Structure formats: structure tokens, C-alpha cells
Amino acid sequence: MKHVFTILALLGAVAIGNPAWADETPAGASTTSSALMLAQAPSATEEIAAASTTAAAAADVAADVAAEPVLNKADNAWIMVCAALVILMSLPGLALFYGGLVRTKNMLSVLMQVFVTFSLISVLWVVYGYSLAFTEGGSFFGVLDKVFLSGITADSLGATFSKGVYISELTFVIFQGAFAAITCCLIVGAFAERAKFAAILLFMIIWFTLSYAPMAHMVWYWAGPDAYVDAAAAEAAGATAGFLFQKGALDFAGGTVVHINAAVAGLVGAVMIGKRIGYGRESMAPHSLTFTMIGASLLWVGWFGFNAGSALEASGGSALAMVNTWLATACATMSWMLAEWLLKGKPSMLGAASGAVAGLVAITPAAGFVGVMGAIIIGLLAGVVCLWGVNGLKHLLGADDSLDVFGVHGVGGILGAILTGVFAAPSLGGTGVYDYVANAVGDYDMSAQVISQLWGVGTAIVWSGIVSVVAFKVVDLLIGLRVPEDEEREGLDITSHGESAYHY
Numbered sequence: 001m002k003h004v005f006t007i008l009a010l011l012g013a014v015a016i017g018n019p020a021w022a023d024e025t026p027a028g029a030s031t032t033s034s035a036l037m038l039a040q041a042p043s044a045t046e047e048i049a050a051a052s053t054t055a056a057a058a059a060d061v062a063a064d065v066a067a068e069p070v071l072n073k074a075d076n077a078w079i080m081v082c083a084a085l086v087i088l089m090s091l092p093g094l095a096l097f098y099g100g101l102v103r104t105k106n107m108l109s110v111l112m113q114v115f116v117t118f119s120l121i122s123v124l125w126v127v128y129g130y131s132l133a134f135t136e137g138g139s140f141f142g143v144l145d146k147v148f149l150s151g152i153t154a155d156s157l158g159a160t161f162s163k164g165v166y167i168s169e170l171t172f173v174i175f176q177g178a179f180a181a182i183t184c185c186l187i188v189g190a191f192a193e194r195a196k197f198a199a200i201l202l203f204m205i206i207w208f209t210l211s212y213a214p215m216a217h218m219v220w221y222w223a224g225p226d227a228y229v230d231a232a233a234a235e236a237a238g239a240t241a242g243f244l245f246q247k248g249a250l251d252f253a254g255g256t257v258v259h260i261n262a263a264v265a266g267l268v269g270a271v272m273i274g275k276r277i278g279y280g281r282e283s284m285a286p287h288s289l290t291f292t293m294i295g296a297s298l299l300w301v302g303w304f305g306f307n308a309g310s311a312l313e314a315s316g317g318s319a320l321a322m323v324n325t326w327l328a329t330a331c332a333t334m335s336w337m338l339a340e341w342l343l344k345g346k347p348s349m350l351g352a353a354s355g356a357v358a359g360l361v362a363i364t365p366a367a368g369f370v371g372v373m374g375a376i377i378i379g380l381l382a383g384v385v386c387l388w389g390v391n392g393l394k395h396l397l398g399a400d401d402s403l404d405v406f407g408v409h410g411v412g413g414i415l416g417a418i419l420t421g422v423f424a425a426p427s428l429g430g431t432g433v434y435d436y437v438a439n440a441v442g443d444y445d446m447s448a449q450v451i452s453q454l455w456g457v458g459t460a461i462v463w464s465g466i467v468s469v470v471a472f473k474v475v476d477l478l479i480g481l482r483v484p485e486d487e488e489r490e491g492l493d494i495t496s497h498g499e500s501a502y503h504y
Helices: 002-023 028-041 043-065 071-100 106-131 169-191 197-220 230-236 245-248 255-272 289-311 314-344 347-362 372-397 405-421 446-478 485-490 491-495
Strands: 157-159 166-168
Touching: 002 446, 043 169, 071 106, 071 166, 071 169, 071 197, 071 255, 071 289, 106 169, 106 197, 106 491, 157 169, 166 169, 169 197, 169 255, 169 405, 169 446, 197 245, 197 255, 197 446, 197 491, 255 347, 255 405, 255 446, 314 347, 347 372, 347 405, 372 405, 405 446
Parallel strands: none
Antiparallel strands: 157 166
């Protein structure tokens, strides 16, 4: 009878306790342990021991499952949206901004150059650009292991800036591909209204391959945070990173990789192609500041994806970058407009739009590293310094940079990159630099960081300058850089593309 009562007691315990165990262990675990107890449990003590053993095994399984990389759906969705916003920056944002700044007879040609350059670079990015930029290789180039996105599937994951947090690698591919495309599109503004369409495309292929991809690798390639488990592992992982990453250069969203890189290429092109016919003698005023304002506005909105998306997570860091992008741009708009108002007597729409772009450029390398006060100062300085860049510096250089690519993107990018080293300091409200071994913000040396920033600026100028000179020279030898004089006078819309932007 004692055995019967014992069995009945056990059955009652199982019936009463089973729902609670189901909440505490994976499905099936409580059923298995119950079956074992019914078959083998001669005592309550052994029952408890069996349950403990099963629970421990279940916990081990759960721990193993948790250790496997898992896609963060919220972060992934955010970066997908940001990729679309960056595409919006080019199409139609930059196209309309640039198109409004040229003369009527060249409007369509600029739209065409931006549209097709974006398409060309998007294809090249998938074919080999992503592999060159974001695979482990040397300090300057990746390898060709991922040509045509070889080995990347819907299940492939890419690291973010937090340990154990992942997004789809395909999401990272399109996000970074949009960066590559707009960088090349920026260049066309420097020699607008006079370059051969075929020459532009051939130059872009060479420059993208030899300047953009390696700069992206130098600045942004690293093994990811999960590799930094201890000092020895961190040293080994650091040795595989890009050249400027190893130098400690900070570039949150592309001050060096995008803006300085493109601006130097544009300036070289403006010099080597030569000035527009009638430059300095004939009026070359923008034909539609309406389109320019619309384009600048689209750039501003799209830039939230550019900068906030570069956090690679829907995090507080992303929010910081978004606020800084919003604020620095507004400050630069105001400072450019007010300075122009004082100098020329009237505030202009062109000045306000140009100031906005200057602010966007300058805050790009700093967006996720500086505090709000840093963003305000960078924005205010960008408006005034870039105003000088498109007036005083432009005259000193003597180049016909048609749409002031170097004056805004070059000068603004250099300013922002250097000031990132200053205002990233925690003592000035910045985030500092995160130590992934200590899992905390490390000690900050402002002087050393500014030197690292200068390494980034100098490398971008020299690298892009050399590649651009060689690329333009090769294109000139093969097909020529410039359209004939009569075609330039008539306008590239008709002579290069056989159609017009307007019919009136």
C-alpha cells in the first residue's frame, strides 16, 4: 500500500506541477522528465534529482542556441530603410540639386550623368567592389572571394558595432553600395557642361576600382566587435583591419571615404579637362534654383539614412547621429546665409542650399562621435568656411569647379574630419572611443586622435589625387575627355543625348 500511495502522490505532483515546469523549460523537456519519473522514481529525492538534471541539460541546450548568431530584425529593417534613403540622395536628390545649378541647355546631361553613374557603380559594387572593400586581405585592398556576392545568402549575417548583434549581410551590401554610387555621382559636378559622356563612365570605372574601394577598405574594414575578446585577440584582429582603421582614424559615415575622396577627383578633373568656354566672361548662373532647393531638401532627408544608418543599429548612437545631422545642417544653413548677407547685402536661396549641403558634409565623419554642442560648432563653422571655399579658395586654385564640389565637399570634409578628433572627446560631450576588450569607453587623447584624423585626410587627398590623375590621363589617351567646342556651345542635352530637358 505504501508503494501505491507513493505512486498516487507522485502522479498528483506531476499533474499539479507540470504547467509550471512547462513555463520553465523548453517544450518536451517536462514531458520527458515526467515519463522518466513515472517509470523509475522510487522516491521523491530521486525525482527531484532527475528533474534538476533534465533542467540543467535544457539550460545547456538553451545556452548553445543563444550563442549562435541571430539576425536582429529591428536593426535589419532600419538599415534597409536607410539604404533606400541613401539611394534617394542620388536619385533624384543630387541629380536635381546639380541639374538646377547648370544652364538650361545642360540640365538633361547632368541628370543623365548622375542616373547612369549610379547604375554603373551599383553593378560594379556587386560584381567586385564589395569584395575589394569588405573582405579580409591587405591593409589597402580586400580580396576577390566575394565577387558577384559569392557565398552570400539570405542567411548570411554581418556584424554591427555591438557584440552579438547582427544584420543581414545583404542589407549591408546594398547600404554600402548606395554609398559607393553617390560618391562617384558627386564627382560629375566638378566638370559639368563640358565632359564627354563616355569619358565620364570610363573614368568612373577606373576611379571606383582604384580609389573608392581601397579607401573604403582602409577606413571601414575590421573584423567586427566579437573578435575582440581579449588583448591578444584584439591585436590579432587589429592587424587584419584597413590601413587607416589601424591608424585609429574615425570616420563615422564618410568624410574621407566619400567627400574628400570625391572632391579631390573632381578638382583634378576640372583642372585636366579645362575651363568651360566663356568662363569668367559669360553668365553661367543656375537655371533653376527651384530644382536646386528641392534637391538640397531631398539630400537633407536622405542624409539621415546616410549618417544615422552608419551606426548599423536602431540604437541611441543612431539617434545621436540623426540629431547631429539635423542640427549641424540647420546651423550651417544659417551661418552661410548670414555671412553672405553681410558680404553681399542679400541672403540667397543658392547660399542657403549650399550651406545646408556644407553642414551635411562636415558632420558626416563626426555624426555618431560628437555631442550636440560639437555638432552646433561644426555646423556653424562649416557654413562660413565652405563659403570661403567656393569663393576665395576657388579663385586661388584657378580651376573651373563648375558646381563647387571641392569648395563644399572637399573643404567641408576636411573640416569635419579634423574636428571629429576634437569634439569626440568625452570632456567636450563626445562619445570617446569604445574599447571592445574592456567593454567600456577608453581613455581619450585628443592630440593623438587629431593626428589620426590628419592621417585620414592626407591619405584621402594623396591617394585620390594620384589615382585621378592617372585615370583621367588614360581616358584622355583612349577616347578624349572633352566634347568639341561647337557641341559645348550648343549644349550637351542635344549634342550628347539628342533630347532636351525642356520644350518651350
